[in-house]
Amino acid sequence: xxxxxxxxxxLVALTSVGALVATAGSAFAAAPKIDSGDTAWMITSxxxxxxxxxxxxxxxxxxxxxxxxxxxxxxxSFGATCVITVLWMIIGYxxxxxxxxxxxxxxxxxxxxxxxxxxMGLNAVSSLAPTIPESVYMxxxxxxxxxxxxxxxxxxxxxxxxxxxxxxxxxxxxxxxCPIAHWVWGGGWLGSAGALDYxxxxxxxLNAGTAGLITxxxxxKRTGYGTENxxxxxxVLSIIGASLLWVGWFGFNAGSAVTxxxxxxxxxxxxxxxxxxxxxxxxxxxxxxxxxxxxxxMISGAVAGLVAITPASGFVDxxxxxxxxxxxxxxxxxxxxxxxxxxxxxxxxxAWGVHGVGGALxxxxxxxxxxxxxxSAAHGWLIDGNFGQMWIQLEDVxxxxxxxxxxxxxxxxxxxxxxxxxxxxxxxxxGLDINLxxxxxxx
Numbered sequence: 001x002x003x004x005x006x007x008x009x010x011l012v013a014l015t016s017v018g019a020l021v022a023t024a025g026s027a028f029a030a031a032p033k034i035d036s037g038d039t040a041w042m043i044t045s046x047x048x049x050x051x052x053x054x055x056x057x058x059x060x061x062x063x064x065x066x067x068x069x070x071x072x073x074x075x076x077s078f079g080a081t082c083v084i085t086v087l088w089m090i091i092g093y094x095x096x097x098x099x100x101x102x103x104x105x106x107x108x109x110x111x112x113x114x115x116x117x118x119x120m121g122l123n124a125v126s127s128l129a130p131t132i133p134e135s136v137y138m139x140x141x142x143x144x145x146x147x148x149x150x151x152x153x154x155x156x157x158x159x160x161x162x163x164x165x166x167x168x169x170x171x172x173x174x175x176x177x178c179p180i181a182h183w184v185w186g187g188g189w190l191g192s193a194g195a196l197d198y199x200x201x202x203x204x205x206l207n208a209g210t211a212g213l214i215t216x217x218x219x220x221k222r223t224g225y226g227t228e229n230x231x232x233x234x235x236v237l238s239i240i241g242a243s244l245l246w247v248g249w250f251g252f253n254a255g256s257a258v259t260x261x262x263x264x265x266x267x268x269x270x271x272x273x274x275x276x277x278x279x280x281x282x283x284x285x286x287x288x289x290x291x292x293x294x295x296x297x298m299i300s301g302a303v304a305g306l307v308a309i310t311p312a313s314g315f316v317d318x319x320x321x322x323x324x325x326x327x328x329x330x331x332x333x334x335x336x337x338x339x340x341x342x343x344x345x346x347x348x349x350x351a352w353g354v355h356g357v358g359g360a361l362x363x364x365x366x367x368x369x370x371x372x373x374x375x376s377a378a379h380g381w382l383i384d385g386n387f388g389q390m391w392i393q394l395e396d397v398x399x400x401x402x403x404x405x406x407x408x409x410x411x412x413x414x415x416x417x418x419x420x421x422x423x424x425x426x427x428x429x430x431g432l433d434i435n436l437x438x439x440x441x442x443x
Contacts (some may be wrong), residue, residue, distance in 0.1 A: 033130075033131065034123070034125065034131060034132060034133060035131040035132070035259070037260050038131040038132050038258070038259045038260050039131075039132045039133060039136055040260075041255070041259070041260035041264070042129075042132050042136050042137070042140055042255060042258065043136055043139075044251065044255075045140060045250075045251035045252075045254065045255025046136065046139045046140040046142075046143050046251065046255070047251070048247070048248045048249075048250060048251025048252070048255070049140070049143035049144065049147065049248060049251045049252050049255065050081075050143045050146065050248075051244060051247075051248045051251075052143075052147055052244065052245050052248035052249065052251075052252065053077055053080070053081055053143075053146050053147045053150050054077055054078055054081055055241070055244060056241050056242075056244035056245045056248055057077050057147065057150055057151070057153075057241065057245065058073075058074040058077035058078060058241070059074075059237045059238065059240050059241030059244065060237075060238050060241025060242050060244075060245060060299075060303075061073050061074075061076075061077065061153060061154055061157065061238075061241070061349055062074045062234075062237055062238075062241070063232055063233065063234045063235055063236065063237030063238030063239075063240075063241060064154075064157075064232040064235075064238050064296075064349050065157050065158060065232070065233065065348070065349070066158070066230060066233050066431075067233040067234075067441055068430070068431025068432070068433055068434070068440070069157065069158050069431055069432045069433060070233060070234070070237075070433065070441050071432075071433040071437055071439055071440070071441060072162065072431075072432035072433050072436050072437060073153065073157055073158075073432075075162065075436075075437060076150070076153040076162070076165055077150050077153065079162070079165070079166055079169070080146065080149055080150040080153070080165075080166075080169045081146050081150070083166055083169050083170055083173075084142075084145055084146045084149060084150075084169060084170075084173055085142060085146065087170055087173055087174065088138075088141075088142045088145050088146075088173075089116065089117055089142075090115065090116055091112070091115055091174065092142075092145055092173060092174065092177075092178050093114060093117065093138050093141065093142070094110060094111060094112055094113065094114035094115055094117075095109055095110040095111070095112065095174070095178045095179075095182065096110055096141070096145070096177075096178040096179075096181040096182050096185075096186050097110060097126070097128065097137075097138075097141060097181070097182070097185070097186045098110045098111050098113055098114045098186075099111055099187060101113075106187055106188070107183075107188050107189040107192070108179060108182070108183070108188060108189065109178075109179055109182055109188075110178075110182045110186050110187075117138065120134055120135060120138065122135075126138075128185075128186075128258075129258045131258075131259055132258065132259075137258070140255060140258075141181075143251075144181075144200060144203075144204060144252075145173060145177060145178075145181070147204070148177050148200070148203070148204045148207060148208050149168075149169045149172050149173055149177060149208065149211075150169075151204075151205070151208035151209070151212070151351060151355055152168075152172070152208050152211045152212045152215060152351060153165070153349075153351075154212060154347075154348065154349035154350065154351035154355075155211075155212030155213065155215050155216040155347045155348060155349065155351035155352060156212070156215045156216060156219055156348065157348035157349055158222050158230075158348060158428065158432065159219055159220075159222050159223075159422050159423060159428055159432075160215075160219060160421060160422060160423070161419065161420060161421065161422065161423055161436070162432075162436045162437070163419055164415050164416075164419050164420065164421045164422075167415050167419065168215075168411060168412065168415055171411045171414075171415070172211060172408065172411055175407050175411060176207065176211065176403070176404050176407050176408060176411075177203075177207065179403070180202070180203055180207055180400055180403065180404065181203050183399070184197050184202065184203050184396070185197075185203065190395065190396050190399060193392055193395065194389070194392050195392050195393065195395065195396035196311065196312075196315055196363075196366050196367065196370055196389070196392075196393065196396075197311045197363065197366070197396065198253070198256055198267065198310070198311055198312060198313050198314035198315055198366075199252055199253045199255075199256035199267070199310045199311065199313055199314070200252070200256075200310050200311065200359075201307070201308070201310045201311025201312070201359045201360075201362040201363040201366065202311065202359060202360075202363050202396050202397060202400040203400070204310065204359070205307045205310060205355040205356070205358060205359030205362070206355070206356055206359035206360050206363065206397060206400050206401060206404075207359075207400055207404050208351065208355050208356075208359075209351055209352045209353075209354070209355035209356020209357065209358075209359055209360075210352070210356050210400070210401050210404040210405050210408070211404055211405075211408045212347060212351030212352050212355065212356065213345070213347065213351070213352035213356060213405075214404075214405050214408045214409050214412065215408065215412060216345055216346050216347045216348065216351075216352075217345055218409065218412045218413070218416070218421070219421055219422055220346070220422070221345075221346035222346055222348065222428070223425055223428045223429060224429075225346050230348075232296060235295055235296060238296070238299060239295065239299055242299035242302055242303060245303060245306065246275060246302060246306065249271055249275070249306045249310075250268050250271060252306075252310065253267045253268065253270075253271045253309065253310060253313040253314070254267045254268040254271065254313075256313070256314060257314060263314050266313075266314065266317075267313040267314045269318060269321070270309055270312070270313045270314075270316055270317075270318065270320075270321035271306065271309050271313050271321075273318055273321040273322055273325060274305045274306070274308065274309035274312075274313075274321040274322070274324050274325030274328070275302050275305040275306050275309070275325065276302075276305070276325065277305060277321075277322050277324075277325025277326045277329065278301045278302060278304050278305025278306075278308065278325040278326065278328040278329035278332075279298050279299075279301040279302040279305060279329060280301070280326070280329065281301060281305075281325065281326040281327070281328070281329020281330045281333075282297050282298065282300060282301025282304065282329035282330070282332065282333045283297060283298050283301060283329075284329075285329065285330050285333045285334070286333060286337075297333070300332070300333075300336065300350065300354060301328075301329040301332070301333065303354055303358075304328045304329055304332035304333075304354050304358045305324075305325045305328050305329060307328065307332075307354060307355055307358035307359055307362060308324050308325065308327070308328030308332075308358045308359070308361050308362035308365070309321055309324055309325065309328075309362060310359070310362060311359070311362045311363045311366045312324055312362055312365060312366040312369065312370065315366055315369075315370035315371065316366070316369045316370055316371065317369075317371055319369075320365075320369030320370070320371070323365075323369065324361075324362060324365045324369065327361065327365065328358050328361055328362065331357060331358075331361055332353060332354050332357055332358050332361075335352075335353040335354075335357040336350040336353030336354055336357075337353075339353065340353060360397050360401070363393050363396055363397050364390070364393050364394070364397065366393060367389040367390040367392070367393035368390065370389070423435070423436070
């Protein structure tokens with residue numbers, strides 16, 4: 001072999017080796033690697049979201065009911081947490097966030113391969129969150145699954161049997177929450193269509209608010225509604241609860257980045273801005289109409305802002321967050337106060353007025369103010385000129401509302417036929433605490 005041929009052979013060999021090294025390096029780079037910083041942030045976020053239900057929501061709702069029902073109301077948050085945790089481990093996570101082997105069914109529901117979380121090893125990683133252990137991602141999503149059904153309790157306060165409530169929580173989680181979570185976040189039809197829901201405007205809040213509206217309509221009004229004083233018994237508890245919700249919401253929204261990155265930072269900033277703006281918006285509207293800015297109104301406005309910014313928090317810039325917050329405060333005030341009076345339904349703690357209306361409003365305004373370039377100087381509204389996004393957001397809102405309303409109604413009717421939903425008039429008058437739990441609040 002002459003020198004020329006030797007050179008050619010050497011060149012071919014080096015090229016082949018280089019290609020193999022590049023391929024191996026690319027494969028190595030593409031392999032998921034658990035990041036300790038992301039993992040620490042997501043464990044913290046999960047704990048913050050759990051704090052939103054117990055003690056946050058328990059205190060917020062507990063302070064807003066009458067003294068004779070405060071323990072029963074707090075027991076609903078605590079009981080829901082326990083039931084949903086176990087069901088999420090057994091089957092909920094599997095059908096919400098793991099692929100269905102049948103691609104056509106995967107548009108609507110996940111698979112059953114993760115029953116009891118058996119395939120989840122110590123080093124397992126989900127394709128939805130490749131830089132953290134799947135156990136952490138499962139835990140994070142579990143906290144969302146816990147608070148969503150628990151929010152419904154705001155509409156049914158003072159009149160539902162505890163046994164019926166626990167059954168309702170279990171069935172609603174599996175038949176409503178898990179499918180809709182899969183539609184939007186787990187690879188289902190709404191997410192595939194391009195619906196934007198960063199942290200749960202439709203999956204969590206519109207979903208829970210719609211269920212609350214249907215539940216209060218099925219249950220009927222509280223005994224004495226409209227004639228008796230049903231003012232909150234202890235707004236101090238509610239202020240503490242609302243404050244815990246506000247702090248915990250940073251885990252809710254910023255944690256939905258699933259990494260400790262710039263998107264988490266922008267989501268946190270947007271959350272703070274929108275919440276403050278909404279509280280001011282509600283306060284000003286109430287000041288003008290009712291002549292006094294109530295403390296209950298201030299904290300309700302803050303929660304409305306938290307709800308409305310939830311779907312948008314990772315997609316909008318600070319200006320968008322400000323506008324969404326102000327809109328949420330004013331619109332949710334009108335919904336919670338005036339719409340309820342106009343139609344006469346008894347949404348005891350305004351689950352529909354704040355979470356349902358706020359979630360739908362936030363989802364639609366996400367389409368209006370989201371930007372593909374929130375981290376650059378070039379900001380755009382209507383998805384930088386993509387007007388079709390508004391139609392996708394409408395599909396998200398409409399699909400969630402219709403499915404949730406229909407299935408919630410069916411669940412309630414089945415439970416009512418078997419167990420009965422509502423306590424007796426005597427129990428309702430005397431109080432749920434002493435009759436359902438054998439305890440009372442003193443002092």
